Amino acid sequence: MMPDDTLTRRAFLGVGAQGAAALVVGFYLPACGGTRETTPGRAGQAFTPNAWIRITADDRITILVEKPELGQGSRTYTAMMVAEELEADWSTIRVVQAPTVPAIYKELRTAGSGGVESTYLAMRQAGAQARELLRTAAARHWGVPRQDCRAVNGAIVLAGTGRRLSFGALASAAAALPALAPTEIPLKAPEQFRLIGRAVPRLDLPAKVDGSATFGIDVRVPGLLFAVIARCPYFGGRLRHVDATRARRVPGVHAVFPVAPLPRRFNTAGGVAVVADSSWSAVQGRRELVLAWDRPAGEPESTAGLRRVMERAVLGPATFVAVDRGDVVDALRGASRVLEADYESPFQAHATMEPMNTTVDVREREIEVWSPTQFADEVQREIAELAGVALDRVIVHMTLSGGSFGRRYQWDVPAEAWQVANVMRRPVQVMWTREDDFQHDFYRPHNRQRLRAGLDTRGRLVAWSTRIVTTPIAATNLYTGYTESPETLRDPATIAALEWYGGDIAPYAIPNFRLDYAPADSVVPRSWWRSVASSYTPFAEESFMDELAHALGRDPLRFRLDLLTPGEPDADRLRRVLRLAAEQAGWGTPLPAFQGRGLACRVNGTCSAQVAHVAVDPDGSVRVLRVVSAVDCGLVISPDGVRAMTEGAINFALTAVLTGAITVKDGAVEQSNFHDYRVLRLSQAPDIDVQIVSSTAPPSGVGELGAMLAGPAVANAVFAATGVRVRRLPIESTLLRRT
Amino acid sequence: MPSITLHINDHPHAVDVAPDTPLLWVLRDTVGLTGTKYGCGMGLCGACTVHLDGEARRACQILVSSIGSARITTIEGLAADRKHPVIRAWLAEQVPQCGYCQPGQIMQAAALLAGTPHPTRQQIDEAMNGNICRCGTYQRIRRAIARAAAETA
Numbered sequence: 103m104m105p106d107d108t109l110t111r112r113a114f115l116g117v118g119a120q121g122a123a124a125l126v127v128g129f130y131l132p133a134c135g136g137t138r139e140t141t142p143g144r145a146g147q148a149f150t151p152n153a154w155i156r157i158t159a160d161d162r163i164t165i166l167v168e169k170p171e172l173g174q175g176s177r178t179y180t181a182m183m184v185a186e187e188l189e190a191d192w193s194t195i196r197v198v199q200a201p202t203v204p205a206i207y208k209e210l211r212t213a214g215s216g217g218v219e220s221t222y223l224a225m226r227q228a229g230a231q232a233r234e235l236l237r238t239a240a241a242r243h244w245g246v247p248r249q250d251c252r253a254v255n256g257a258i259v260l261a262g263t264g265r266r267l268s269f270g271a272l273a274s275a276a277a278a279l280p281a282l283a284p285t286e287i288p289l290k291a292p293e294q295f296r297l298i299g300r301a302v303p304r305l306d307l308p309a310k311v312d313g314s315a316t317f318g319i320d321v322r323v324p325g326l327l328f329a330v331i332a333r334c335p336y337f338g339g340r341l342r343h344v345d346a347t348r349a350r351r352v353p354g355v356h357a358v359f360p361v362a363p364l365p366r367r368f369n370t371a372g373g374v375a376v377v378a379d380s381s382w383s384a385v386q387g388r389r390e391l392v393l394a395w396d397r398p399a400g401e402p403e404s405t406a407g408l409r410r411v412m413e414r415a416v417l418g419p420a421t422f423v424a425v426d427r428g429d430v431v432d433a434l435r436g437a438s439r440v441l442e443a444d445y446e447s448p449f450q451a452h453a454t455m456e457p458m459n460t461t462v463d464v465r466e467r468e469i470e471v472w473s474p475t476q477f478a479d480e481v482q483r484e485i486a487e488l489a490g491v492a493l494d495r496v497i498v499h500m501t502l503s504g505g506s507f508g509r510r511y512q513w514d515v516p517a518e519a520w521q522v523a524n525v526m527r528r529p530v531q532v533m534w535t536r537e538d539d540f541q542h543d544f545y546r547p548h549n550r551q552r553l554r555a556g557l558d559t560r561g562r563l564v565a566w567s568t569r570i571v572t573t574p575i576a577a578t579n580l581y582t583g584y585t586e587s588p589e590t591l592r593d594p595a596t597i598a599a600l601e602w603y604g605g606d607i608a609p610y611a612i613p614n615f616r617l618d619y620a621p622a623d624s625v626v627p628r629s630w631w632r633s634v635a636s637s638y639t640p641f642a643e644e645s646f647m648d649e650l651a652h653a654l655g656r657d658p659l660r661f662r663l664d665l666l667t668p669g670e671p672d673a674d675r676l677r678r679v680l681r682l683a684a685e686q687a688g689w690g691t692p693l694p695a696f697q698g699r700g701l702a703c704r705v706n707g708t709c710s711a712q713v714a715h716v717a718v719d720p721d722g723s724v725r726v727l728r729v730v731s732a733v734d735c736g737l738v739i740s741p742d743g744v745r746a747m748t749e750g751a752i753n754f755a756l757t758a759v760l761t762g763a764i765t766v767k768d769g770a771v772e773q774s775n776f777h778d779y780r781v782l783r784l785s786q787a788p789d790i791d792v793q794i795v796s797s798t799a800p801p802s803g804v805g806e807l808g809a810m811l812a813g814p815a816v817a818n819a820v821f822a823a824t825g826v827r828v829r830r831l832p833i834e835s836t837l838l839r840r841t
Numbered sequence: 842m843p844s845i846t847l848h849i850n851d852h853p854h855a856v857d858v859a860p861d862t863p864l865l866w867v868l869r870d871t872v873g874l875t876g877t878k879y880g881c882g883m884g885l886c887g888a889c890t891v892h893l894d895g896e897a898r899r900a901c902q903i904l905v906s907s908i909g910s911a912r913i914t915t916i917e918g919l920a921a922d923r924k925h926p927v928i929r930a931w932l933a934e935q936v937p938q939c940g941y942c943q944p945g946q947i948m949q950a951a952a953l954l955a956g957t958p959h960p961t962r963q964q965i966d967e968a969m970n971g972n973i974c975r976c977g978t979y980q981r982i983r984r985a986i987a988r989a990a991a992e993t994a
């Protein structure tokens with residue numbers, strides 16, 4: 103089956119080739135008298151649109167969405183923002199993925215849960231602009247003042263007359279009008295919203311419950327072949343020899359050939375491709391290959407060795423001071439009591455349920471790509487560069503993705519799929535098996551953090567220092583010769599974003615604070631992983647905060663509230679979510695033996711507090727019974743969407759808290775499938791209660807905060823239940839065993 | 842290769858594949874029914890769950906030669922008219938996120954309810970424990986199963 107929810111480039115160009123860079127809203131007219139007559143929209147002045155609205159004479163409204171649909175509901179929520187201002191009839195809305203036309207669609211990506219934040223205003227403006235043009239068209243038609251024409255549920259109605267013209271009937275007249283600058287267009291006040299903030303069923307779900315949703319791995323085009331690649335298990339290793347005699351004899355196998363590693367920013371391992379007429383035949387063929395690999399020079403990496411390096415690096419010199427307020431050295435020297443603790447978390451895999459894949463068809467004049475990517479415009483650029491063709495010769499269809507969590511922000515998979523398809527010159531789907539996926543991921547960095555805090559004679563927190571040591575993302579390609587990296591490693595903004603983000607303890611009011619950073623070398627490729635550095639920095643900070651509270655004999659909730667200065671905006675927001683979460687969770691009420699509650703909170707645009715309630719069994723296993731999450735994420739587009747994303751983020755993080763770890767031995771990843779990288783399963787999933795604080799501030803993302811707080815909330819709950827402090831994830835049950 | 846006839850969603854399909862091919866790949870690559878998903882290939886994730894004579898089974902672990910005349914139902918067959926109570930409950934609870942695991946979840950839940958129309962929470966947890974959802978929709982899965990059970994009361 104062909105994916106039908108991406109407009110083809112040709113259909114797109116047929117609609118609006120002229121003045122494309124400045125198009126604001128395109129009104130698309132349907133076939134008329136056998137010829138397709140189209141009218142491009144108008145040029146807007148200082149406005150670069152993110153999407154198009156198309157209204158056809160049959161009253162159907164198509165909204166083009168740039169952000170990929172990874173499961174976060176982006177298509178529905180973007181459409182809601184447009185339809186809200188447009189006053190459209192929701193039942194006439196259809197959403198399609200915007201095509202890769204870089205002159206117009208510049209945001210074919212999602213990262214950092216920025217979907218809602220970056221589209222909110224632009225999408226409402228696009229809707230409002232279409233609405234105003236439709237009102238003008240109706241006013242002219244009736245010969246009445248514009249203020250008498252109101253947009254209501256898919257039509258313009260004339261006040262006091264009962265006369266109405268549907269959007270479809272007005273489409274062609276509106277298309278002929280000059281555009282309005284977005285600043286001239288009034289936006290609705292939040293009290294007037296009738297879609298935003300309401301329960302609107304997600305548009306992508308019907309296809310996801312009947313098997314018809316087309317993910318990348320489901321792309322079927324005529325003549326499609328399937329391929330897998332045998333990659334060197336040792337990072338940085340190379341193919342020495344391959345004997346493919348037996349592989350070629352496997353029924354269904356068409357071709358076997360080496361694929362060169364792509365160094366630099368692609369970071370593919372290379373190896374041997376096996377192309378067949380089914381995925382299974384390709385896998386069978388790969389099994390029959392006789393392979394010899396050259397290992398990289400030097401001592402092979404192991405997790406045990408890396409941990410030793412990190413134990414030293416928390417004490418050694420910092421390469422970078424990120425934050426320095428007051429005088430920490432002096433304040434620690436003068437403190438009456440100093441506490442110190444190290445926290446550690448390992449590499450983590452993304453383990454998206456849909457394994458990596460991309461389908462590529464290399465034709466004479468163009469290259470067509472179907473990929474479950476988070477970053478379609480970059481895939482287009484990279485493949486054009488590899489193939490040495492102009493950008494507009496590469497068409498990228500961004501399919502649905504079966505999870506991403508940051509993994510599909512890399513373009514290694516499309517690049518190697520192009521390599522294979524370029525040899526075959528017919529459509530090929532390169533599929534990763536689950537084993538490939540676990541062994542050749544770009545992992546969340548391994549990290550260790552040393553925290554020190556100074557208390558004065560009255561028990562006040564006067565100084566705090568954090569040393570963060572990670573295997574830096576910024577250097578991930580160093581071992582394959584990514585020479586830009588040493589520079590990147592000195593760039594404060596890059597280091598901040600990639601390696602220590604979330605490490606600043608603000609808005610806690612602590613007069614002397616210092617955060618510094620040191621890298622640790624590793625051959626393991628690293629990358630973004632749901633919430634990046636913030637997936638491990640709050641584990642250290644919020645656990646340490648708990649340690650300090652207990653060391654002072656204070657209630658962890660009270661202790662935090664006292665550190666938040668009233669009147670400071672972020673502090674006020676945090677106090678509110680802290681109180682709400684604590685109240686909902688029954689903070690302070692008694693629990694049975696070996697059960698406990700733990701608290702954690704954070705501001706990161708969105709502001710959130712979490713209370714986890716755990717039970718620790720005699721064998722030391724931790725059961726998370728309930729999590730209450732209070733969220734202040736500004737104006738809420740979809741309350742159920744916020745709940746869904748928060749539930750998902752907490753469950754995703756619980757894998758890393760309870761069971762998941764990627765370890766390295768002998769230069770290769772030890773885990774290979776769900777038996778040795780154990781992910782959270784339904785019987786372990788807590789009841790999750792998401793409390794949303796109402797707000798009219800601009801919306802902020804919620805895909806990550808839930809993930810940041812589950813670690814410290816659970817670790818603090820384990821302490822409350824057992825008195826044992828967890829300083830390393832995943833939690834080792836042997837430390838908690840009572841029998 | 843001798844052709845094998847499979848009975849999928851009430852239709853016979855003659856397929857020419859090696860007898861040791863797992864049903865999963867026959868469905869996806871030969872018959873073109875891509876609603877059944879590949880997640881692990883080792884019976885560990887449940888993404889490939891189908892019904893064999895009404896029973897939930899992992900298609901990645903069933904060799905096509907072992908099926909004989911058993912009736913195979915895939916998500917496309919179960920959801921054909923969108924009327925199945927599990928499908929309706931899944932939409933009512935807005936369960937899916939990325940959606941990739943959901944055909945397997947739905948097939949597993951439908952088989953559970955066919956055998957145990959009113960499962961307890963523990964029975965739900967046990968029956969669904971082999972189906973991984975990385976997006977973490979577990980709470981909604983529990984709720985949707987309870988809803989479907991209540992509807993068929």
Ligand code: FES
Nearest residue numbers: 880882884887901
């Ligand atoms: S693919 Fe069959 S259980 Fe995972």
Ligand code: FES
Nearest residue numbers: 939940974975976
């Ligand atoms: S919905 Fe994405 S894996 Fe379950």
